[in-house]
Amino acid sequence: MQNNNPLSPHLQIYKWHISSLLSITHRVVGVINYFALILICFWAISLFFGENFYQPFENILNTFFGKFLIISLCWTFSFQILNEIRHLAWDAGFGFDLKIAKITGVITLIGSFILTILFYLVGRNFF
Amino acid sequence: MHHSTKKWIFTKISSIILIPFMIWFLVSFVSIYDKGYLEIIDFFSSRLSKVLFSLLVVIAFFFYTLTISEIFEDYLHDEKTKNVANKVLNLFAIVVPILTLITIYNLN
Numbered sequence: 001m002q003n004n005n006p007l008s009p010h011l012q013i014y015k016w017h018i019s020s021l022l023s024i025t026h027r028v029v030g031v032i033n034y035f036a037l038i039l040i041c042f043w044a045i046s047l048f049f050g051e052n053f054y055q056p057f058e059n060i061l062n063t064f065f066g067k068f069l070i071i072s073l074c075w076t077f078s079f080q081i082l083n084e085i086r087h088l089a090w091d092a093g094f095g096f097d098l099k100i101a102k103i104t105g106v107i108t109l110i111g112s113f114i115l116t117i118l119f120y121l122v123g124r125n126f127f
Numbered sequence: 128m129h130h131s132t133k134k135w136i137f138t139k140i141s142s143i144i145l146i147p148f149m150i151w152f153l154v155s156f157v158s159i160y161d162k163g164y165l166e167i168i169d170f171f172s173s174r175l176s177k178v179l180f181s182l183l184v185v186i187a188f189f190f191y192t193l194t195i196s197e198i199f200e201d202y203l204h205d206e207k208t209k210n211v212a213n214k215v216l217n218l219f220a221i222v223v224p225i226l227t228l229i230t231i232y233n234l235n
Contacts, residue, residue: 027198034191038219040156041184041227047171048230051164061160070160077149084142091139119150123157 018105026083029076036073071120078115082108134193141190148183171234180231184224192220 014020046054060066086104089095095104121127159170170176196213203209 030191030194031198034195037187037191038223041223044180044227045230047167047234054164058163066161070157074153074157077153081146081149084146088139088143119153120157123154125158
């Protein structure tokens with residue numbers, strides 16, 4: 001069937017602003033989180049096959065790279081949570097003003113790093 | 128109601144429901160990721176962990192399947208490629224959560 005819906009233009013024609021930066025980051029982070037979710041499921045499924053089968057997961061997660069993956073996951077989840085709340089506010093009709101949209105964009109970006117640190121510290125029982 | 132409107136509403140509702148589950152999982156995962164096999168099994172032996180993890184997996188796959196199909200809609204030009212991509216996406220959204228749920232409810 002012929003679909004005449006217009007397609008999204010290529011990214012390089014846009015002049016970058018905080019809103020466009022967060023918009024494309026939101027999509028990229030969404031895709032990353034989808035693959036992370038699949039990996040998390042494989043991690044859980046691997047437990048079913050016993051300790052020896054689980055060992056490679058344990059080895060990887062105990063390396064510096066493993067810690068990097070976990071902190072990255074904290075950031076991608078944090079960013080998605082905050083930007084999703086921003087989108088929900090827009091859906092409810094709030095925050096459309098250009099100045100407000102820029103401010104909430106900056107809050108989302110900075111907040112995602114703060115939330116990453118908080119999630120990690122709470123998870124590691126630092127409080 | 129139009130198909131796209133329904134899809135948009137489902138996406139929004141699932142995104143709201145998903146937030147507390149993401150927070151719970153992240154904090155829990157950070158606390159156990161570097162632990163040994165028996166400690167992870169111990170984590171999943173709790174009924175609360177099983178239920179919360181199951182809900183996270185089901186809701187997250189539902190949400191991501193809807194959002195990624197939107198990305199296909201925006202960036203895949205060829206209808207056949209888009210249909211195949213959506214079918215693979217839907218297949219993953221059924222198979223992976225089922226296997227995960229079977230696993231965590233059968234861990235001893």
